[in-house]
Amino acid sequence: MTAQPTINNRYGAALLIAAAAVFTADVTTLRFLSPDVPFAQIIFFRSLCQLVIVALWIAFSRPALIYSARWPKLLLRGLTSLVCWWLYYASFQTLNLALASTLTFTTSLFVVAMAPFVLRERIGIQRGLTTVLGFVGIVLASEVSGLTVETGVLFGLGSAFAAAILIFQNRVLARTEHTATIMFWIGLVASVGTLPAAVEGWRELVLADGLLLLTAGTLATLGMLFTVEAYRFGEVSALATFPYVRILFALAIGYFIFAEAISLRELFGAAVIITCGLLANKSHRSVGP
Numbered sequence: 429m430t431a432q433p434t435i436n437n438r439y440g441a442a443l444l445i446a447a448a449a450v451f452t453a454d455v456t457t458l459r460f461l462s463p464d465v466p467f468a469q470i471i472f473f474r475s476l477c478q479l480v481i482v483a484l485w486i487a488f489s490r491p492a493l494i495y496s497a498r499w500p501k502l503l504l505r506g507l508t509s510l511v512c513w514w515l516y517y518a519s520f521q522t523l524n525l526a527l528a529s530t531l532t533f534t535t536s537l538f539v540v541a542m543a544p545f546v547l548r549e550r551i552g553i554q555r556g557l558t559t560v561l562g563f564v565g566i567v568l569a570s571e572v573s574g575l576t577v578e579t580g581v582l583f584g585l586g587s588a589f590a591a592a593i594l595i596f597q598n599r600v601l602a603r604t605e606h607t608a609t610i611m612f613w614i615g616l617v618a619s620v621g622t623l624p625a626a627v628e629g630w631r632e633l634v635l636a637d638g639l640l641l642l643t644a645g646t647l648a649t650l651g652m653l654f655t656v657e658a659y660r661f662g663e664v665s666a667l668a669t670f671p672y673v674r675i676l677f678a679l680a681i682g683y684f685i686f687a688e689a690i691s692l693r694e695l696f697g698a699a700v701i702i703t704c705g706l707l708a709n710k711s712h713r714s715v716g717p
Contacts, residue, residue, distance in 0.1 A: 437661075437662045439658075439662065440659065441662060441670050443661070444658045444670040444671055447651045448673045448674035448677055450648075450650050450651040451647075451651040451674060455517070455525065457640055458520070458641075458644050466625075466629040469630060469631065469641075470644075472622040472626035473644070474513060474644065475614075475619040477644075477646050478611060478614065478648070478649040478652070479615030479616055479618075480615075481615075482649070489608070493606050493612070498604060498605065499613070501600065502605070502617075503617055505598075505610065505614065506616065506618055508590055509594060510617060510621045512590035512594060515590060516583075516587040516591075518583040519583035521580075522580030523583075524688040525682035525688060526678045526682050528678075532588060533675075535588040535591040537701075538589050538592035539592045539595055539596075542592055598610075
């Protein structure tokens with residue numbers, strides 16, 4: 429057991445803002461890849477980068493952290509992350525940056541909706557209504573027309589749902605496992621899981637694409653580390669609003685680099701989702717993809 433760190437909300441907030449910038453840079457970097465780079469190859473490099481970075485971290489600190497007697501739970505955690513990453517990156521490939529980023533915050537709503545069934549928690553009328561209103565915000569932001577829903581929106585919601593499951597898994601694993609152990613097993617399982625598909629559709633990479641994949645994988649790993657460390661030092665309630673600066677980064681990048689426009693309906697829907705996510709999930713811990 430490690431000593432409980434001193435609460436430092438300013439430091440935690442700075443880490444979350446850094447994580448928001450890094451996660452946005454990650455998905456932005458991937459947009460410059462050649463269109464013929466297979467999707468499985470992208471996920472494989474993402475997983476492999478995390479595996480290598482965390483393995484080096486463990487090797488130079490505490491090699492014993494690689495092993496855990498609770499490896500079945502870590503295996504399941506890794507498989508859930510693999511599904512989450514697959515859907516997450518697919519959503520960012522098909523939607524504009526602002527909408528894809530907005531959909532990631534529906535994780536909070538899914539957590540609240542699932543809590544009575546998974547944790548037997550009573551959410552109360554106010555939280556229940558807030559969660560329902562949050563899903564109305566999803567409909568507004570995604571500009572659903574009739575019964576037609578864009579595939580990218582389904583990818584984004586699927587990723588958010590998987591991320592909600594990850595939060596419940598984290599609540600169990602964090603009691604006994606070190607952050608490095610959890611992240612190592614995520615990288616290992618995801619790398620092994622994507623390897624067959626990556627090998628089957630493997631394309632020879634030009635130097636530029638290789639560097640972009642390595643950069644994106646490194647950024648995503650750093651973003652996850654920043655997020656974990658932020659909640660180690662800061663209080664959840666005090667840090668609740670800071671992850672949402674990611675939407676500002678996405679709007680700026682989307683507009684200035686990719687000339688992406690955002691409608692008033694998307695902005696209003698995003699505001700509803702953010703507000704409801706904050707109100708409905710004050711006591712739940714938020715974790716990056």
